[in-house]
Amino acid sequence: MFDNFPLWPTAASTGAGNVDALFIFLVTLSAFMCIAIFSLIIIFALRYRRRKGVAAEQIEGSTALEITWSVAPLAIFMVIFAWGAVIYFQERTPPRGADEVYVVAKQWMWKLEHEQGQSEINELHVPVGRDVKLIMTSQDVIHSFYIPAFRIKQDVLPGRYTTAWFRATKPGVYHLFCAEYCGTAHSGMIGQIVVMEPALYQAWLAGGTPTGSLASTGQTIFQQLGCPTCHRFDVQGRGPNLVGIFGKPVQLEDGRTVTADENYIRESILSPSAKVVQGFKPIMPVFQGLVSEEQLTALVAYIKSLGQPGTAGGEAKTVSMTAGESKE
Amino acid sequence: MATAAVIHERENYLNKEYGISSWLLTTDHKRIALLYLISITFFFFIGGFFALLIRLELLTPAGDLVQADTYNKLFTMHGQVMIFFFLIPSIPAVLGNFLVPLMIGAKDLAFPRINLLSWYLYIIAGLIMLHCIITGGVDTGWTFYTPFSTAFSNTKVIEAGLSIFIAGFSSILTGLNFVVTIHRMRAPGMTWSRLPLFIWAHYATSIIQLLGTPVLAITLVLVVFERAFHLGIFDPTRGGDPLLFQHLFWFYSHPAVYIMILPSMGVVAEIVPCFSRKRIFGYKAIALSSIAIAVFGFLVWAHHMFVAGISLYSALVFSILSYLVAVPSAIKVFNWTATMYKGSITFSTPMLYAFGFIGLFTMGGLTGLFLAALGIDVHVTDTYFVIAHFHYIMVGGAVMGYLGGMHFWWPKISGRLYPEWLGKFAALIVFLGFNLTFFPQFILGYLGMPRRYWQYPPEFQVLNVLSTAGSTILAVGYVLPMVYFLWSMRYGKIAEDNPWGAAGLEWQTTSPPPTFNFEETPEVTWEAYNYDQIPAPAEVTVGR
Amino acid sequence: MADSPITVEHHGPELRHHFATVEQQRDAASLGMWLFLATEIMFFGGMFCAYLIYRYWYFNEFAVGSRSLNIYLGTINTVVLICSSLTVALGVRAAQLGKQKLLIILLILTIIFGVAFLGIKGIEWYDKYKEHHIPGSSFNADDLVQEYPQIHIDQSHEQIYFSLYFAMTGLHALHMIIGVGIFVFLLVEAFKGRFTPQYNTPVEIAGLYWHFVDVVWIYLFPLLYLIDRRPLR
Numbered sequence A: 001m002f003d004n005f006p007l008w009p010t011a012a013s014t015g016a017g018n019v020d021a022l023f024i025f026l027v028t029l030s031a032f033m034c035i036a037i038f039s040l041i042i043i044f045a046l047r048y049r050r051r052k053g054v055a056a057e058q059i060e061g062s063t064a065l066e067i068t069w070s071v072a073p074l075a076i077f078m079v080i081f082a083w084g085a086v087i088y089f090q091e092r093t094p095p096r097g098a099d100e101v102y103v104v105a106k107q108w109m110w111k112l113e114h115e116q117g118q119s120e121i122n123e124l125h126v127p128v129g130r131d132v133k134l135i136m137t138s139q140d141v142i143h144s145f146y147i148p149a150f151r152i153k154q155d156v157l158p159g160r161y162t163t164a165w166f167r168a169t170k171p172g173v174y175h176l177f178c179a180e181y182c183g184t185a186h187s188g189m190i191g192q193i194v195v196m197e198p199a200l201y202q203a204w205l206a207g208g209t210p211t212g213s214l215a216s217t218g219q220t221i222f223q224q225l226g227c228p229t230c231h232r233f234d235v236q237g238r239g240p241n242l243v244g245i246f247g248k249p250v251q252l253e254d255g256r257t258v259t260a261d262e263n264y265i266r267e268s269i270l271s272p273s274a275k276v277v278q279g280f281k282p283i284m285p286v287f288q289g290l291v292s293e294e295q296l297t298a299l300v301a302y303i304k305s306l307g308q309p310g311t312a313g314g315e316a317k318t319v320s321m322t323a324g325e326s327k328e
Numbered sequence B: 001m002a003t004a005a006v007i008h009e010r011e012n013y014l015n016k017e018y019g020i021s022s023w024l025l026t027t028d029h030k031r032i033a034l035l036y037l038i039s040i041t042f043f044f045f046i047g048g049f050f051a052l053l054i055r056l057e058l059l060t061p062a063g064d065l066v067q068a069d070t071y072n073k074l075f076t077m078h079g080q081v082m083i084f085f086f087l088i089p090s091i092p093a094v095l096g097n098f099l100v101p102l103m104i105g106a107k108d109l110a111f112p113r114i115n116l117l118s119w120y121l122y123i124i125a126g127l128i129m130l131h132c133i134i135t136g137g138v139d140t141g142w143t144f145y146t147p148f149s150t151a152f153s154n155t156k157v158i159e160a161g162l163s164i165f166i167a168g169f170s171s172i173l174t175g176l177n178f179v180v181t182i183h184r185m186r187a188p189g190m191t192w193s194r195l196p197l198f199i200w201a202h203y204a205t206s207i208i209q210l211l212g213t214p215v216l217a218i219t220l221v222l223v224v225f226e227r228a229f230h231l232g233i234f235d236p237t238r239g240g241d242p243l244l245f246q247h248l249f250w251f252y253s254h255p256a257v258y259i260m261i262l263p264s265m266g267v268v269a270e271i272v273p274c275f276s277r278k279r280i281f282g283y284k285a286i287a288l289s290s291i292a293i294a295v296f297g298f299l300v301w302a303h304h305m306f307v308a309g310i311s312l313y314s315a316l317v318f319s320i321l322s323y324l325v326a327v328p329s330a331i332k333v334f335n336w337t338a339t340m341y342k343g344s345i346t347f348s349t350p351m352l353y354a355f356g357f358i359g360l361f362t363m364g365g366l367t368g369l370f371l372a373a374l375g376i377d378v379h380v381t382d383t384y385f386v387i388a389h390f391h392y393i394m395v396g397g398a399v400m401g402y403l404g405g406m407h408f409w410w411p412k413i414s415g416r417l418y419p420e421w422l423g424k425f426a427a428l429i430v431f432l433g434f435n436l437t438f439f440p441q442f443i444l445g446y447l448g449m450p451r452r453y454w455q456y457p458p459e460f461q462v463l464n465v466l467s468t469a470g471s472t473i474l475a476v477g478y479v480l481p482m483v484y485f486l487w488s489m490r491y492g493k494i495a496e497d498n499p500w501g502a503a504g505l506e507w508q509t510t511s512p513p514p515t516f517n518f519e520e521t522p523e524v525t526w527e528a529y530n531y532d533q534i535p536a537p538a539e540v541t542v543g544r
Numbered sequence C: 001m002a003d004s005p006i007t008v009e010h011h012g013p014e015l016r017h018h019f020a021t022v023e024q025q026r027d028a029a030s031l032g033m034w035l036f037l038a039t040e041i042m043f044f045g046g047m048f049c050a051y052l053i054y055r056y057w058y059f060n061e062f063a064v065g066s067r068s069l070n071i072y073l074g075t076i077n078t079v080v081l082i083c084s085s086l087t088v089a090l091g092v093r094a095a096q097l098g099k100q101k102l103l104i105i106l107l108i109l110t111i112i113f114g115v116a117f118l119g120i121k122g123i124e125w126y127d128k129y130k131e132h133h134i135p136g137s138s139f140n141a142d143d144l145v146q147e148y149p150q151i152h153i154d155q156s157h158e159q160i161y162f163s164l165y166f167a168m169t170g171l172h173a174l175h176m177i178i179g180v181g182i183f184v185f186l187l188v189e190a191f192k193g194r195f196t197p198q199y200n201t202p203v204e205i206a207g208l209y210w211h212f213v214d215v216v217w218i219y220l221f222p223l224l225y226l227i228d229r230r231p232l233r
Helices: A014-047 A063-092 A198-207 A214-224 A262-270 A293-305 A309-327 B002-009 B020-024 B029-057 B068-104 B112-134 B148-152 B157-184 B197-229 B242-276 B283-299 B312-340 B349-372 B374-380 B384-414 B420-447 B458-491 C004-010 C022-057 C059-068 C071-097 C100-130 C142-147 C155-191 C201-225
Strands: A099-106 A109-114 A119-121 A123-127 A131-138 A143-147 A152-156 A162-167 A172-178 A191-196 A249-251 A257-259
Touching (some): A014 B312, A014 B349, A014 B374, A063 B312, A063 B349, A063 B374, A099 A123, A099 A143, A099 A293, A109 A123, A119 A123, A131 A143, A131 A152, A131 A293, A152 A162, A152 B374, A191 A198, A214 A293, B020 B029, B029 B068, B029 B112, B068 B197, B068 B384, B112 B157, B157 C022, B197 C022, B242 B312, B242 B384, B312 B349, B312 B374, B349 B374, B349 B420, B374 B420, B384 B420, B384 B458, B420 B458, C022 C155, C059 C142, C059 C155, C071 C100, C071 C201, C100 C155
Parallel strands (some): A123 A191
Antiparallel strands (some): A099 A109, A109 A119, A131 A162, A143 A152
16 A cells, blocks of 8 residues: 555655654644634634624734734744755755766766766666765756655756765665656656665676776876866966866956866866966867767866875876876 | 616616627726636636646556647646736736726726737737647746757747737736726725725735736747747857746746735635624735735745755845745734634635635645745755645635635626525535645655656555546536526626625625716725624525 | 816816826826836846846957947947937927927927937948847857957857847837837827827827837947947057
């Protein structure tokens, strides 16, 4: 019976409990308010129903009451607001050191790429107990990445990255839905999130045939496109040195300062003249239309990996290798 | 037959002239109201037919009744027809048109010819929409989100956009007419503090129509041009911003919700005092809350975009503002309830609809609090929770108010009474059918069923079956009033001028009113809702 | 109320049946026009909002696009419109004073100014057509890229500038065309001697509308033509 008549969704992430708690609070509050108002209406309707010889008692109103029932709800609303805002803040701030998964949405499928290089379609394997950050973009229209069991949803837009994160708590298979209407097969744009015990997850990772990590794919593309000609890692080239720039503030030619996040890197590849780094000329060619979304995510992953303290060895190797190649 | 002879002796707006042209070229606000009544009823049943097809498709998890593309067109056109061709004109263009001049003691609206023009614009827009529906329809969702609507959909987006653009101007002209009429045409002694709350509600509504609709109009113009000439304004591959479209769209479309619900609130504020035989509780608070809703309503649009990719801090601002706009709605509910206290209450059909309105609107409003809470919204937005929420407001609220108002003023409009027992029966059916249709959708939404899904995972089926079952009951509840209203026009009991013993100038003239509303311009020397001075009628004493 | 029957007697044909007095009728018409103009502000407002955002994002392209417009024609048009506002204002005054001939002359002048504006605007648009600066499939801003080698120009962003340029000036021109149509109608009425010191509301509210359309141009001109015309480094 309960297979096709559930009344409460599974909660399988660290955030789900917080959402449920506020939801239950709101349901209780609403039920209380509904019962209060409905009973008042029913009581009044019965108690003061029209009877012979009894006239209505004219009452103009009451300022005290008006103030009470304006201020009291407002106070309760502010509590709900604050509570909801705290949850939202947690939902929208991915913790540092999370595993990263790049999501590319298109009509009508999800492509998900792990940092380690595994790529999946309409299916995402994740381990229990690890923070997973999703970096998402769309190839065509707006989609929305929605996992009800984790209580997370984030629109996926063409032309920019949006992010979401979760930490799964319960092994199982959960729905992945597209929640923003995207055309004919919108309701077919569904997939599943497979949450596994860490050991099984490692086995799954090892079982695949990855073509190398996403960053290394990005490195190959970086070479193929000839980027190292200007973006050199040893000496200052005609383009900025990219080692360690990710997450750092960048001083622009027009005086503004921006943070070098995923969206900045993306924009600087596709439309380099938009935000030129101070001291450099806008000479980089436009890559809009020349690189696919998948290549772009790989490039972003690669540039992020440069100079990351967590992958110090990888960085040194990358730098020396690239430097070596550019000398040849 | 003697009574029938009497009614024919008295000249009124219905029997003054006959013939098609006396209707199609009329500038009488009452006749234009009836023209609107016929047209919006037509569109209501078209939109309702789409709704039933949607519900039938969702009876089973598989997409088996219609094709996916057809389904997408069905929900799109259900939304567009219901919102732009039924809900927005419903109460303002029918009851408002009929009653605003009557209630303030004017002979007509300030600009009768513009009033007729606005009906013709509506009809032109409606014909374009019908043409669009018949020749293929549109599948973007009523929200026209870019870049889907501008670059990917291969349906008739331009035609639908044009249609809604024109309907928008019809709505603007109606609003403009009301504001000027309320400012400049009030009878002597009809001060602002004596205006019926129905008028206050329409005043607030008209302000939103005037200031919001043009933004939608220009947005649709940009969408149409973008689609036709690939300008790139909303296209991210050309440097445009799809979120800009959403901002502009919701800047109108959120206040549009108040265009739909405020007039209903006005109706309820007339019905509840009448059938409680009491002054309304907190006149000033209710009047001011209407204005507050109109003003704050313009400041909350981005609460539709909490997961769309707006910044964290703007989300916080829009969330807190959304809670502010909830306060005036709460004030209204409390005041209506308090009006009944120590009243002398009868359960006539309009009062049953008012009860239904208060109950369903309360639930719709409370679930709005869920959606304004950022953390909850992330989970339930774009799911059936949202669908259920706005149907509680727009169908449970706005349509209930509309039907309540139609029953309340039908004797004035037609000069006839509808069968009271059938009216009550229909009200009950509507209430039950509505709840059965939409309550399960709250649960579906929290379970995670996304909206606009043609097929769905099987675990959602039982709740969907309940909802579909409810929708058929609801359909019966909506057909019934149309049948007995039509019946009553010929066979109904002749209505007295003031069958409910109601306050308000509209009840002081004859039923139906003469063409220029009043034999002579009334002078108002009393406050609104002076139920202590009006004797209750004998007939409605016992709620049969 | 006492004098209303007298008023009706005096101005029977002008007073519509549902108004009590001529004053009430005039107030209503004037308030109606003010409200309509509020609507118009919101109508243009949506477009100004889009303009501001993209100008902030794509300043270079907007500045270059702005430079490519013909500032002389733009300035002449601004002067033409200001003159037409003057003739309209004088026309309203003439109507109020009952100077029918003067009113006719001023209405004709206004129409001439309005048509002149549209003509000059047409010339400017035709230039844009020749330069392939009309957004759409044939849009091409290579000439601007070559002309300003020191500024990096993204062609699709340039197209957004020209889209907004045509949308805003086009919408404004549409309002001008409607305005000219209204004044032609008023001219016919004026020839019939319809406007008297007692009844001149149509002239007055048409004047309001015309001033509004002028004011929109007063904003459009600097926003579109004068973004950045400093000499290049």
